Amino acid sequence: MKIIIWIIAAINIYFGGWSFLNVINVLQTSKYSQGATTFFAVIFLAMGVASIYFLMKGNNKLALLIGVGPWLLSLLFLVANLIFSDYK
Secondary structure: OHHHHHHHHHHHHHHHHHHHHHHOOOOOOOOOOHHHHHHHHHHHHHHHHHHHHHHHHOOHHHHHHHHHHHHHHHHHHHHHHHHHOOOO
């Protein structure tokens, strides 16, 4: 289970870093608004680091839940963004 948590945490930190580079305009590859990209950067980086922290503390279940958390929050945020955004 630790290997799965490490993989999820690495993917979260990768996506968070990619979003962070889009926020500070190093990359220009984001298809979402600046606010959504900032949300992704903060959520993925913070929860990826928190997942590694709890894995090191020995709490594997909490680390796994925190590792999966940004994916659920991002899905909810994108659905809300699609519903309430004005695409003119």
